[in-house]
Each structure stands twice: as C-alpha cells, then as structure tokens.
Amino acid sequence: MTMELIAQEVRTEISGIVEAAKALQVVDHHALVFADQEFNRIREKKKIILSKLDPIRDGFEQEKKKVIAVIKELTAPCDQATEIYEAKILTYKAWVKKKEEEERNRLQALKDQQAKEAKQKEAEELLRLAETVEKGGDPEQAAALMEEAIKIESKPVQSVHVEIAPTLPKLQSVEKQTYHAEVVDLEALIKAVFEGKVPRAAIKIEANMTYLNNRAKMEEASLNIPGVESKPKDTLAKGRSKPATDIFGSNNGAAKGTAVVPLF
Structure with missing residues (x-):
C-alpha cells in the first residue's frame, strides 16, 4: 500500500479524536475509566500507524543516505582540490609578502643610514667651519657654529617611510582576513x-x-542541591493497562450523559 493510501485511510480513522478528547469532561469515575480506555486505545492505534509508515520512512531514509553519499562522493574531490590550491596560493603569497617586507626593511635601513650620514656630514662641516672661523679671530662665531653642530649631532634622525610597489599579480580569488576568539x-x-x-x-x-x-x-x-528543587510529575505508565471492571462491573464504563462513539 502506498503512503498516500495509508494516509487517506488513517485520516478517516483519526478524524475527530482531538476534538473528542477536548470535549470529554473527566468529572466522575465513569469518565475517568472512559478516558483511560481511550488513552490506551489511541496509543495502540498510533503504534499501528507507525508500523505501516515506518517501512516507507525507512525507505526514504535509505534513499536520502544514498543521495547524500553521492553528493559527498562527487563534491569531496572538489573540496580537497580547492583546499590544496588555497594552501599553495596562501603559502606563496605569504612568501612573496615576506620578501617584499624584507626588501622594504632593507631600503628603510638604507634610507636611515643615508640620513644619518648626511647629518654627520653637516655637523662635521660646521665643526670645520668653526675651526676656520676661530683661526680667523672670531671665537664667538666659532662657538655658535660648534653649538649648532652639537645640536645637529644630538638631533634624532627623521626616518622616512619607504613603500615598495606590490609584485603579486591580480587574482580572481579574494583573500580576506578573519578573526576568531x-x-x-x-x-x-x-x-x-x-x-x-x-x-x-x-x-x-x-x-x-x-x-x-x-x-x-x-x-x-x-x-x-542549592538552587535546585525536586518537582514531582504524574504520568501514565507506558505498559498497557488492564480494563477497569471493579467499580462498574464492566470494562466499558463511560461518563453518564457522554456519548461513547468508537473513533476507529
């Protein structure tokens, strides 16, 4: 039997059970016994429904597993290949960036050294000029020149930031930096x-x-346990109950004034 036929049959059988359960008022022993009978009968009916549908569901599960397996089989090589390419791309780019940074540092050091040498040369020229001025008979001017030379020597070298043009080609893939905690x-x-x-x-x-x-x-x-309370909860045992016969002398007791209509 197909799932559609099973569903059509079951829909007819379970029609109205929720409404009937809501309508029943358990206010006396008759209604209590009837509610208990319906509880167990409907629960057994659910087992029958599942026994019919489980094989169909299992079949769908098997088909689903097959589809998932095929998807995994066909896409896994793609994922593996892209991961390999990604690792190689990032490794090479990191190597190039490292080389570029090393070259930038080399040029930066060269610029700084040139600036330092220029400063020393300027100071030395002032000192030589001061010596010449002093020999020419102008000690005050010579002292001023020497003081200026000392200021130049003590002044820190102003480092000029060096930029180098990137050497990597433009790629289709876009590298992004993400962070995780x-x-x-x-x-x-x-x-x-x-x-x-x-x-x-x-x-x-x-x-x-x-x-x-x-x-x-x-x-x-x-x-x-601090902050925890033990709360009781009443539930019906999962085992099948025996029909109640002691109170009414039969096992089909129902609440007076309540129509007992078989739902299946």
Whole structure:
C-alpha cells in the first residue's frame, strides 16, 4: 500500500479524536475509566500507524543516505582540490609578502643610514667651519657654529617611510582576513562577566539537566542541591493497562450523559 493510501485511510480513522478528547469532561469515575480506555486505545492505534509508515520512512531514509553519499562522493574531490590550491596560493603569497617586507626593511635601513650620514656630514662641516672661523679671530662665531653642530649631532634622525610597489599579480580569488576568539584564561573571563565588565552573553552557563534529573529520580523529594528543587510529575505508565471492571462491573464504563462513539 502506498503512503498516500495509508494516509487517506488513517485520516478517516483519526478524524475527530482531538476534538473528542477536548470535549470529554473527566468529572466522575465513569469518565475517568472512559478516558483511560481511550488513552490506551489511541496509543495502540498510533503504534499501528507507525508500523505501516515506518517501512516507507525507512525507505526514504535509505534513499536520502544514498543521495547524500553521492553528493559527498562527487563534491569531496572538489573540496580537497580547492583546499590544496588555497594552501599553495596562501603559502606563496605569504612568501612573496615576506620578501617584499624584507626588501622594504632593507631600503628603510638604507634610507636611515643615508640620513644619518648626511647629518654627520653637516655637523662635521660646521665643526670645520668653526675651526676656520676661530683661526680667523672670531671665537664667538666659532662657538655658535660648534653649538649648532652639537645640536645637529644630538638631533634624532627623521626616518622616512619607504613603500615598495606590490609584485603579486591580480587574482580572481579574494583573500580576506578573519578573526576568531580563543579563550586563554576562562577564570578571568568568568570573573569579568560577574563583575559586569563583559556582557553575560560572553559565557554560556547551563545546568546539566541530565545529571540533575538523574539525581532527582534517585533522591526524589530528599534532593538537596542549592538552587535546585525536586518537582514531582504524574504520568501514565507506558505498559498497557488492564480494563477497569471493579467499580462498574464492566470494562466499558463511560461518563453518564457522554456519548461513547468508537473513533476507529
């Protein structure tokens, strides 16, 4: 039977069950027993529905797995190849940029050395001029020239920034720089959050509910964990219940005034 036929049949069978469940008022023992019967009957019906649809679903799952496997098979070589090319492109570009930086540093050092030598030459010329002036009988002018030479020597060299033209060709692929966070001191981060220096969103604190629920199941009302309370919850056992017969003498009791209409 196809899924469409199964669905059409089941839709007819389950029509109205939600409305009936909402309409039933459990206000006495009759209605309680009826609700219990419907609970178990509908639950069993769900199992039957799943038993019909599970094989179809499993078939779709198998087909889905096959499609995913084919997609992975056909795209994996593409991903692998592009990763290899990317690594080689970035490695070479990094090497070229390193060489360019080394050349820039070399030219920068050369410029700085030239500026230093020019400064020393200027100072030496002033000193020679001061010596000549002093021999010519003008000691005051000579002293002024010597003072100027000392100022020039003590003055730091003004470094001129050197730029070099990029040598890499223009590529179709665009390199972008991204950043990611790395926690190097978790304790410091947590402390900053609780001190209000960093937003609470910077850390994710969640209770381990699996652990807490297991403790609650074992310890029940005696659970004693700060900030945690053990809450009881009533549920119906998953095993099939036996028909109730003690109260009404039959297993088909229903609330008086409630129409009991088979839903399947």
